Amino acid sequence: MFRIRLPRFYPVFSWIQIEVTTKCNASCVYCPHYLCRSSWIKRDISFEIMKFIEPALPTTDLVYLQGWGEPLLYPDLWKMIEFLKKRNVRIGLTSNGTLITREIARRLVEAGVDIIAFSLAGTDETNDLIRKGTTLSAVKRGIDLINEEKKKQGTPLPRVHLAYLLLKSHFDQLNGLPSLLNELSLQEVVVSPLTLSLSPELDKEVCFIEELPEHKLIFLKELKRKITAQKLCDNMVIHLVSKDITELCTEKIEWSMTISSDGHIYSCVLSMVPVKTKLFYYHLHAQCEMIPNEFGHFQDDTLKNIWYNKSYRSFRKRHLKENFEELACSRCYKRKIVTI
Ligand code: SF4
Numbered sequence: 001m002f003r004i005r006l007p008r009f010y011p012v013f014s015w016i017q018i019e020v021t022t023k024c025n026a027s028c029v030y031c032p033h034y035l036c037r038s039s040w041i042k043r044d045i046s047f048e049i050m051k052f053i054e055p056a057l058p059t060t061d062l063v064y065l066q067g068w069g070e071p072l073l074y075p076d077l078w079k080m081i082e083f084l085k086k087r088n089v090r091i092g093l094t095s096n097g098t099l100i101t102r103e104i105a106r107r108l109v110e111a112g113v114d115i116i117a118f119s120l121a122g123t124d125e126t127n128d129l130i131r132k133g134t135t136l137s138a139v140k141r142g143i144d145l146i147n148e149e150k151k152k153q154g155t156p157l158p159r160v161h162l163a164y165l166l167l168k169s170h171f172d173q174l175n176g177l178p179s180l181l182n183e184l185s186l187q188e189v190v191v192s193p194l195t196l197s198l199s200p201e202l203d204k205e206v207c208f209i210e211e212l213p214e215h216k217l218i219f220l221k222e223l224k225r226k227i228t229a230q231k232l233c234d235n236m237v238i239h240l241v242s243k244d245i246t247e248l249c250t251e252k253i254e255w256s257m258t259i260s261s262d263g264h265i266y267s268c269v270l271s272m273v274p275v276k277t278k279l280f281y282y283h284l285h286a287q288c289e290m291i292p293n294e295f296g297h298f299q300d301d302t303l304k305n306i307w308y309n310k311s312y313r314s315f316r317k318r319h320l321k322e323n324f325e326e327l328a329c330s331r332c333y334k335r336k337i338v339t340i
Contacts, residue, residue: 011307013060014255016053019067020045020074022261022274026096026133028121030167030205032273033068034132035198041274045261047076050083052298053259057087062114065093067261067269072099081111090114094163096134100142102149108158109149117161117190118143123176130167140184147185159187162233166191166240167205171216174223181232189227191238195333196270196281203282209240209338220340238340241333243284246322249334253319257307259298265306267293267315271328283331291328 021044027034053063063084065071071093074080084091092115100108108116118139121130128135143160150156162181166174174191181189197203209217220238227236239250251268259265260272271292273279279290295312306312315327324330 010056010059010304011257012255013056013257014252015062015064016056016060017064017066017256017258017269018045018049018053019069019259019261019269019272020065020071020077020080021069022067023073024068024070024096025073025098026070026131028096028119028131028134030121030130030165030194030197030202031068032196032198032275032279035202036273036275036277036279039276041262041276043261043274044074044076045259046263047079049259049263049298050080052303054087056303057084057089060089062090062092064115065091067258067272068274069261070096070099072104078107078111081113085112092117092158094119095142096131097139097142098134100138100145102145105142105145105149106153109146109153109155113158115161116146116158117163119163119165121165121167122170122173123180124173126170126173130165130170143184143186160185161188161190162186164189164191166193166207168207168211169205171207174219177223178226178230178232181227182230186233188235189233189237191236193239193241193333193337195241195337196273197283198279198281200282200285200287203285206333207240208243210243212240217340224340239337240340242336242338245338246335247337248319248322249329249332250337251334254316257303263298265295265298265312267295267319267329268334270332270334283333286331288331291326293328 023042024033033040072095081091091113094117097118120139121127146160193207194205197206224236224238253267258268266272271290280287281290296306
């Protein structure tokens with residue numbers, strides 16, 4: 001819910017996403033961190049970013065501490081959470097689960113983190129082959145530890161989410177989802193397709209609805225019905241990519257802002273992959289060069305001025321009119337998402 005203490009003319013945000021670090025202890029086979037490892041830029045965001053976003057916090061619903069890295073590796077994470085919580089902001093983060101010990105779980109619950117999402121790409125040891133350096137058992141243990149702490153501290157927060165990546169060649173892994181959810185206690189499950197493919201092989205792993213045989217589509221609908229009916233979570237969402245449909249992107253760019261770990265302001269995380277070289281990706285099997293949607297740096301101006309600067313305003317206007325041409329958005333799967 002939005003709070004009403006409005007400094008006038010401040011933008012209202014559903015979320016501000018902050019990439020706190022680009023460091024990660026895993027090597028997921030589809031992730032730019034692994035695929036671009038020779039040119040990866042490892043860095044942590046300056047804590048000064050808190051002063052930059054502070055004036056916008058009264059009109060911000062959620063600050064999500066996530067980019068191309070594992071947030072639990074960020075040295076100032078606890079200080080940042082404390083800063084945000086003192087200002088009554090909801091906080092979320094996504095973790096690979098490997099670093100969640102009993103002590104970390106206790107601190108996350110005690111600090112009042114609102115959402116913690118765990119990433120998976122399979123429901124058995126296949127996950128461990130895809131998400132190298134992480135394990136399904138570590139994710140299960142992480143979820144259990146958070147739930148034990150919630151119980152101990154008598155709080156419903158953080159809500160525990162599952163961010164499940166659906167790769168086309170591992171579609172059948174979804175068969176194991178109901179029994180996995182039965183073992184765990186989760187509030188939300190989001191099954192998503194790959195939306196950034198950095199190689200032709202990975203682009204073949206994108207799950208297009210038009211290529212899905214009828215029985216698999218029926219299976220997905222039944223999976224959602226079953227999980228919902230059995231109350232295995234409060235909310236389940238399944239996304240696929242469409243070859244034909246093009247919509248406004250799912251990143252709600254009118255209501256959100258993303259800040260990279262070097263302090264630049266972007267529309268979303270997709271175009272801010274931290275590499276030293278040019279980045280190429282694949283869209284509908286064609287190679288494209290990534291053009292960053294970047295609109296300023298936090299040390300150069302206030303958040304409000306950057307949000308309303310000419311290039312950011314023009315970007316949002318063009319986005320609404322679906323006039324993308326040279327922008328990364330013209331070839332972005334996030335504009336082709338369909339919900340099952
Ligand atoms: S269309 Fe894609 S690149 Fe453009 S803002 Fe949305 S997610 Fe980012």
